[in-house]
Amino acid sequence: MSARRRKGIKKIGILTGGGDAPGINAVIRAAVKVAVNHYGIRVIGIEQGFGGLIEDRTRKLTTKEVMGILPRGGTILGTTNRDNPFHYPIRLESGEVEFRDVSIRVPETLAKHAIEALIVIGGDGSLKIASQLWEKYAVPVVGVPKTIDNDLSATDQTFGFDTALKTATEAIDKLHTTAESHYRIMVLEVMGRYAGWIALQAGLAGGADVILIPEIPFDIYKVCDKIKERSAAGKQFSIVVVAEGARAIGGEMVVKKVVEDSFEKIRLGGIGNVVGEQIEEITGIETRVTVLGHLQRGGSPTPFDRILGSRFGAAAVNLVMEGRFGEMVCLRTPHIASVPLVEAVGEMRRVPLGSDMVRMARQIGVSFGN
Ligand SMILES: Nc1ncnc2c1ncn2[C@@H]1O[C@H](COP(=O)(O)OP(=O)(O)O)[C@@H](O)[C@H]1O
Numbered sequence: 527m528s529a530r531r532r533k534g535i536k537k538i539g540i541l542t543g544g545g546d547a548p549g550i551n552a553v554i555r556a557a558v559k560v561a562v563n564h565y566g567i568r569v570i571g572i573e574q575g576f577g578g579l580i581e582d583r584t585r586k587l588t589t590k591e592v593m594g595i596l597p598r599g600g601t602i603l604g605t606t607n608r609d610n611p612f613h614y615p616i617r618l619e620s621g622e623v624e625f626r627d628v629s630i631r632v633p634e635t636l637a638k639h640a641i642e643a644l645i646v647i648g649g650d651g652s653l654k655i656a657s658q659l660w661e662k663y664a665v666p667v668v669g670v671p672k673t674i675d676n677d678l679s680a681t682d683q684t685f686g687f688d689t690a691l692k693t694a695t696e697a698i699d700k701l702h703t704t705a706e707s708h709y710r711i712m713v714l715e716v717m718g719r720y721a722g723w724i725a726l727q728a729g730l731a732g733g734a735d736v737i738l739i740p741e742i743p744f745d746i747y748k749v750c751d752k753i754k755e756r757s758a759a760g761k762q763f764s765i766v767v768v769a770e771g772a773r774a775i776g777g778e779m780v781v782k783k784v785v786e787d788s789f790e791k792i793r794l795g796g797i798g799n800v801v802g803e804q805i806e807e808i809t810g811i812e813t814r815v816t817v818l819g820h821l822q823r824g825g826s827p828t829p830f831d832r833i834l835g836s837r838f839g840a841a842a843v844n845l846v847m848e849g850r851f852g853e854m855v856c857l858r859t860p861h862i863a864s865v866p867l868v869e870a871v872g873e874m875r876r877v878p879l880g881s882d883m884v885r886m887a888r889q890i891g892v893s894f895g896n
């Protein structure tokens with residue numbers, strides 16, 4: 527510990543950015559406990575993501591503040607998937623919004639509070655900002671990967687994904703019983719942005735008949751063939767799981783919303799209804815659509831996510847104390863490792879078409895609609 531103390535760090539900051547994910551509070555709790563109890567340093571929480579560093583919203587995080595938060599979903603610090611210091615929305619007197627680079631305020635706020643290192647818990651967007659802050663201002667940052675989408679290539683898994691999967695699987699189980707009773711087709715739309723991990727794995731865990739993911743564009747007639755094949759075999763109901771980023775061959779992804787003051791403006795959603803209507807029209811079988819939405823991001827984290835979050839939180843503080851800035855902690859099963867942030871945000875992890883999970887799914891009769 528004395529060698530680490532020589533690095534001279536006495537105070538660190540923590541912020542959470544992007545969509546929340548169950549397990550964030552486990553990261554914060556572990557980081558605070560390790561910082562305070564093990565290294566004897568202080569922790570400042572930045573509120574509401576990068577906006578907190580721009581608008582100077584901070585609060586002290588003691589071990590008392592993190593008591594009892596392990597099983598809690600969400601983030602006690604608040605978050606946003608809009609604020610980007612390099613592209614920050616400023617509301618003009620005219621009411622119009624203008625984007626400006628206000629990133630200089632980040633090192634200014636950190637200096638004001640004597641914060642010597644910053645732990646950023648976020649997905650690709652937030653970690654890219656962290657990486658830019660490190661490159662442009664040498665802000666001493668360490669990243670912690672977070673997203674229910676599990677779409678970061680640099681880590682075997684992100685926390686939050688397991689909990690989202692549990693929620694989506696339970697939803698499929700529930701849809702099964704009502705689908706079976708009413709001889710209906712049930713379509714479930716799940717999140718995941720441009721990756722199909724939630725749809726694929728929840729679909730497999732819940733025994734879906736059709737799984738539509740962004741990585742495999744579908745043909746609606748092939749989807750209906752599978753449903754008709756089941757009907758012919760006496761199975762009078764079917765479960766179709768659709769990722770929000772799924773699209774028909776030659777078609778576009780369905781956009782639910784354009785968030786103008788966000789850097790990444792597109793919010794996906796709506797493909798479930800499109801697919802549901804087409805299935806009903808083509809097969810003539812009564813079809814209902816459920817959009818699972820933000821239920822997937824809420825609730826108490828699973829044991830896996832609590833433990834992974836805790837491991838990441840502890841590892842992030844260790845990286846800080848070792849002076850290894852510009853890096854992100856990651857899971858290299860069974861170990862916790864680290865990678866440079868630039869590498870971490872470089873590539874999105876999508877479902878590989880040759881993966882054994884896709885192969886197994888096909889072998890047990892799941893249709894991907896192609
Ligand atoms: N490719 C990008 N480059 C720079 N900033 C980005 C990029 N994508 C998103 N951002 C910014 O990062 C923030 C968080 O991104 P988002 O994707 O919503 O969450 P996450 O951190 O979970 O990926 C957004 O507010 C946006 O301003």
Ligand SMILES: O=P(O)(O)OC[C@H]1O[C@](O)(COP(=O)(O)O)[C@@H](O)[C@@H]1O
Pocket residue numbers: 544545546607649650672673674675717718719770793794823
């Ligand atoms: O909460 P919003 O703005 O509707 O965002 C929804 C998006 O956020 C997510 O839930 C999580 O994405 P991030 O981890 O990148 O924040 C996506 O699955 C979904 O597309």
Ligand SMILES: [Mg+2]
Pocket residue numbers: 544649650651652
């Ligand atoms: Mg993102």
